[in-house]
Amino acid sequence: MTFEADTERVYPVPDEPATMIEATLCFPLRDVGGTEEVLLIEKRRGLGEGWYNGPGGKLEGEETPRECAVRETREEVGLEIDPADLEKAGELEFRLDGDRHTFCHVFRTRQFAGEPHPSEEAYPEWFAVDDVPYDRMWEDDRLWLPAVLEGETVVGEFRFVGGKPLDEAEFAGHDLERDVDFDAIGRSR
Numbered sequence: 001m002t003f004e005a006d007t008e009r010v011y012p013v014p015d016e017p018a019t020m021i022e023a024t025l026c027f028p029l030r031d032v033g034g035t036e037e038v039l040l041i042e043k044r045r046g047l048g049e050g051w052y053n054g055p056g057g058k059l060e061g062e063e064t065p066r067e068c069a070v071r072e073t074r075e076e077v078g079l080e081i082d083p084a085d086l087e088k089a090g091e092l093e094f095r096l097d098g099d100r101h102t103f104c105h106v107f108r109t110r111q112f113a114g115e116p117h118p119s120e121e122a123y124p125e126w127f128a129v130d131d132v133p134y135d136r137m138w139e140d141d142r143l144w145l146p147a148v149l150e151g152e153t154v155v156g157e158f159r160f161v162g163g164k165p166l167d168e169a170e171f172a173g174h175d176l177e178r179d180v181d182f183d184a185i186g187r188s189r
């Protein structure tokens with residue numbers, strides 16, 4: 001396991017707010033004539049509007065992260081995925097002004113049915129994995145997404161400061177662990 005950091009770790013914080021959001025991201029992958037591609041969405045509304053991201057969103061009711069990733073991918077771009085075909089690739093914690101804001105489960109998959117189509121929330125687009133538009137994505141993505149697209153696993157904390165909503169805050173630092181065995185630590189759900 002390797003570990004990298006650009007600042008001192010700032011957690012744990014004793015009085016965490018009860019309002020932390022739990023969310024998912026899903027990265028469908030395909031091979032087109034030897035070129036590895038990833039499906040991204042251009043977000044059309046809400047948090048991160050106008051930026052590229054993976055399909056995903058907030059957990060609803062009692063659903064598991066895996067069930068959420070399947071539902072959000074279906075709702076946003078119309079792909080059908082068997083939950084068992086999702087590979088857990090990451091856990092990301094986004095902090096805003098020292099508080100835990102969003103905990104995000106990251107999945108990838110090569111098994112899906114259907115063709116992606118636009119929805120009210122998302123416009124889907126395939127990108128070669130070596131041509132991902134990081135200049136039009138969340139600032140943290142360039143730090144962890146390349147590893148996820150190369151088949152690695154990651155656990156990261158990303159700190160933002162200076163304002164709400166999160167997509168108007170300033171990126172302030174991060175910690176990132178790679179090569180995490182989610183099965184071994186019982187967190188592959």
Ligand SMILES: COc1nc(N)nc2c1ncn2[C@H]1C[C@H](O)[C@@H](COP(=O)(O)OP(=O)(O)OP(=O)(O)O)O1
Pocket residue numbers: 023024025045046047048053054055056057058059072094102104138140141158166
């Ligand atoms: C802070 O950095 C972030 N980076 C990335 N790559 N993705 C992030 C970051 N912060 C949040 N996200 C993700 C987590 C979710 O997948 C989406 C936000 O989801 P949204 O708020 O749109 O959730 P929905 O349930 O789809 O929303 P509706 O209530 O509109 O259905 O961004």
